[in-house]
Every structure is written in structure tokens, then in C-alpha cells.
Amino acid sequence: MKSTIQELSVLVTDDSITQRQYAQDLCRDLGVTDLHGATNGVDALQALEARKIDVVLVDLEMPVMDGVELIRSIAQKKLTTSVIILSAKDPILISSVGTMAEADGLHVLGTFQKPLLPDALECSLLRFIHDAKLAQQQVHQVEQEVTAVELSAALTNGEMTLAFQPKLTVQGLLLRGVEALARWRHPTKGMISPGVFIPLAERHGLIDPLTRNLLEQAFKHKRTWQQYGLRFNLAFNLSPLSLADIDIVDWLCAMADEYEVPFNEVTFEITENALLGELASAIRTLARLRLKGFHIAIDDYGTGFANAQQLSRVPATELKIDRSLVHRAAARPQQKTIFSSTVELAKNLNLTTVAEGVETQEDFQIIVELGVDLVQGFYFSKPLYADDLLKWIKTGLTQLRRQHESK
Structure with a gap:
């Protein structure tokens, strides 16, 4: 089981080269080495189908396949469990998409307006680690009749x-x-x-x-x-x-x-x-x-x-x-x-x-x-x-x- 941020695999999905690079740099600053990028939802799905990814950062506004469609596809195909949702749009809209993602069974680590702040990213990744440990404990407890x-x-x-x-x-x-x-x-x-x-x-x-x-x-x-x-x-x-x-x-x-x-x-x-x-x-x-x-x-x-x-x-x-x-x-x-x-x-x-x-x-x-x-x-x-x-x-x-x- 993952125990540190450095051991996580992260996919950053954003059609903006500048924003994608910025988010990836934040991940590197936290020590993430298993790091991947995608320019739109279709690219992201291909990346997720090719390898195991722990956390996906999803921009909502993208061509070809937007973030809402991507999140729904991730949930339906069960390609990963945890997402961080980003957008420059209204916080209420971002929060609503987060609610949708949770209703679809995904673990929403954070819903943030751009630009993504370093502390927000770190807290979200630490939340993944903490919740993964709790989930394993719960599985262990279920097994202990x-x-x-x-x-x-x-x-x-x-x-x-x-x-x-x-x-x-x-x-x-x-x-x-x-x-x-x-x-x-x-x-x-x-x-x-x-x-x-x-x-x-x-x-x-x-x-x-x-x-x-x-x-x-x-x-x-x-x-x-x-x-x-x-x-x-x-x-x-x-x-x-x-x-x-x-x-x-x-x-x-x-x-x-x-x-x-x-x-x-x-x-x-x-x-x-x-x-x-x-x-x-x-x-x-x-x-x-x-x-x-x-x-x-x-x-x-x-x-x-x-x-x-x-x-x-x-x-x-x-x-x-x-x-x-x-x-x-x-x-x-x-x-x-x-x-x-x-x-x-x-x-x-x-x-x-x-x-x-x-x-x-x-x-x-x-x-x-x-x-x-x-x-x-x-x-x-x-x-x-x-x-x-x-x-x-x-x-x-x-x-x-x-x-x-x-x-």
C-alpha cells in the first residue's frame, strides 16, 4: 500500500500546456516521480487504460472530451478511484461536478479554482494516503468476523x-x-x-x-x-x-x-x-x-x-x-x-x-x-x-x- 506522496502515481489532465506544466511542477516539488500528462479526456483515458494511476487531476474545460465527460467515463470504466477537480469557472459549478463524481462512486480529493495552490495539492494527496489506509483497515475489519x-x-x-x-x-x-x-x-x-x-x-x-x-x-x-x-x-x-x-x-x-x-x-x-x-x-x-x-x-x-x-x-x-x-x-x-x-x-x-x-x-x-x-x-x-x-x-x-x- 502507498505510504508517502513520493510513491503516488499522478496524471495531470489539462489542455493548457502552461497550466499542465504548472500542476506537474507542483507534484514534482512534493516528490512525485511517477507523473503523467494528458491534453484532453481522450488522451487521459488512454493513459489510464495503459497503466495504474492513483490520482487524476482533471481540468473541466477541455476540447475533444471535457472534464465532466472524462470523470463519468473514469467512473463507469473504474479506471481509478480518486480525482482532483480544477477549473477557472464558478466554485459552485466545480463543487457540483464534485458531487456528481462522488455520486458516481469516485473519491473526490478536492475541488479547486485555478490556479491550484501548493498547500491544496499537498493536502489532497495526503488525504488519498490517509483514506487508503482507512479503507484497508475497514477491509481487514470486515474480514475479522x-x-x-x-x-x-x-x-x-x-x-x-x-x-x-x-x-x-x-x-x-x-x-x-x-x-x-x-x-x-x-x-x-x-x-x-x-x-x-x-x-x-x-x-x-x-x-x-x-x-x-x-x-x-x-x-x-x-x-x-x-x-x-x-x-x-x-x-x-x-x-x-x-x-x-x-x-x-x-x-x-x-x-x-x-x-x-x-x-x-x-x-x-x-x-x-x-x-x-x-x-x-x-x-x-x-x-x-x-x-x-x-x-x-x-x-x-x-x-x-x-x-x-x-x-x-x-x-x-x-x-x-x-x-x-x-x-x-x-x-x-x-x-x-x-x-x-x-x-x-x-x-x-x-x-x-x-x-x-x-x-x-x-x-x-x-x-x-x-x-x-x-x-x-x-x-x-x-x-x-x-x-x-x-x-x-x-x-x-x-x-x-x-x-x-x-x-
Whole structure:
């Protein structure tokens, strides 16, 4: 699998010799050596059929076969998976073609107005590498079939653990809290994705014991941090199925009391799709949690079908805006508009806003511009195990602030 930009194969398609040479020079400056050029869509298809290409840069305005036709042909013939779309035209048009390409099954690394900037190209190629690694991991996880019996044994044998991703203030990059993320270290199959074992737990009636197991670990860590003088919020995900448990509020309160965790320093996160099920049961549980002093966050907002009316019914304190709205919003005017209106909606509902999945400086600049309250994502820190989190708080956070002060 490709691991560095230098190992990528790139095809630049542009009828302008000057623009094509400029883009190729940018690739060379990044270390790309397997580099090819095409003057129009027909030439590009011939090049793609002759060799394996990782990334294709596509200019939309070309004779013989334009960029839109080329992209459709690439998708239909499955000649490559990843494209970068370029044009001197309106950004909304470029973004629309990107949406078309994604609907056709292509991975759109970027949609940019010309001239292509070096940082934009580098981020796009790094995104290809990062996403290729994730895709391989997902394939590996699919191959690792696990059973409910194995999951039940994992709870007994202490195989479940937690990683924590920091949540920072947009202004000043202060540590406001951490989100607890479930991890399963299988003794023979390695790390099992939450996307595999959480649905498994929900299907086989194991979600409550899994929740109790992980929450107890989270509260133990929270108590330890408090003993060190660290008082930040702990966010923990609740399954929609758990909201129907009439006893959940009582045992959540009892566990928090047992580990001396203040209720107002805990946020329970639910996905917006949880609002589409038994709404009355969900609101009853969430209302009781709020009355006790816990905070409630609506997670992954933008991926489901919740609307403003539903949001207004939920006693939430926080809205977490999904990566799908955040990522590359600067290059996609329509997406930026939706992102902006979502932030405005949250403010009107008196909700704290959190941007999830922040990966680039470009994304962060838009977040600052729109007045989002909190951020989390790989741009600031990956999820960290408890010991690594303490080290990051001592040294990594200070280094992060200095880096941003220098920009």
C-alpha cells in the first residue's frame, strides 16, 4: 500500500500546456516521480487504460472530451478511484461536478479554482494516503468476523478499553473536555472496530453490559484526573437502545456518585437518528438526565434526518456537527452555506457547537470564521489512551498552541 506522496502515481489532465506544466511542477516539488500528462479526456483515458494511476487531476474545460465527460467515463470504466477537480469557472459549478463524481462512486480529493495552490495539492494527496489506509483497515475489519459469544467473553476478560479525543475551544485552544471512544483488543484478531462490535452488541442484547463496562472505566479515569487537579468534561456515547431503559438514569447517577464524578462534568452523546425512533422514551430519559445536571449532545449532526423541530424538542446542550459538513467546506460554497446555517441554528437554540473530524488548517479557518465554539479531530489530536492523554496535556497541548500562534 502507498505510504508517502513520493510513491503516488499522478496524471495531470489539462489542455493548457502552461497550466499542465504548472500542476506537474507542483507534484514534482512534493516528490512525485511517477507523473503523467494528458491534453484532453481522450488522451487521459488512454493513459489510464495503459497503466495504474492513483490520482487524476482533471481540468473541466477541455476540447475533444471535457472534464465532466472524462470523470463519468473514469467512473463507469473504474479506471481509478480518486480525482482532483480544477477549473477557472464558478466554485459552485466545480463543487457540483464534485458531487456528481462522488455520486458516481469516485473519491473526490478536492475541488479547486485555478490556479491550484501548493498547500491544496499537498493536502489532497495526503488525504488519498490517509483514506487508503482507512479503507484497508475497514477491509481487514470486515474480514475479522466476531461473534456475540466473543464479545461477551471480551467483557468478562477485560479486552474492552477506551481512548479519549480532546475537545478544544476554538478561541485559545483550551482543553474543554474529552470524548471517550470504545476500543476492543481481541487476543487473536487484533483491534476490532466499534463499527463492528457496537451493532453486534445492539443486535444481541449486550449493549447495556457493554455500556456499563466502558462507562465504569471512563469514570475511573475521570476520578484519577480530578485527583491530579484536572477538571474537564467527559463525553460518553449512549446507544439509542439504552434510552428506552427505564432504569438507565438511576444507574448512571449511582455510578457517577460511586466514582465521585460531578454530574455537570459529564456529557452523554446521542446520534440525531436516535430521535427517529421512540421519541417519547428518548426525550423522557434525556429530560431526566438534564434535570440531574448531566449535559446532552446531539452527535454526528448532518448525517441523519433530524430537523429543527425535532432538535427543539430535545433537551440538548450541545450540537456536534459531523465531519461531512466540516471537511472541505472552504472549497464547497454550498456546503459552507449549510455549515453556516447549522451553526446559526444551534446558536438560536442556545446550543454549544462542536465541529467534528477537523483535519486541516483550511477546515479550522472556516470554523473560526463561522464562530464555532469547540473543535475535535486529527488536526489537533488523535484519540489517546489515558496515559498518553496526560502526556499530551503536559506537552502536546502547549506545542499545539505555539504552532497556531506562529501562523
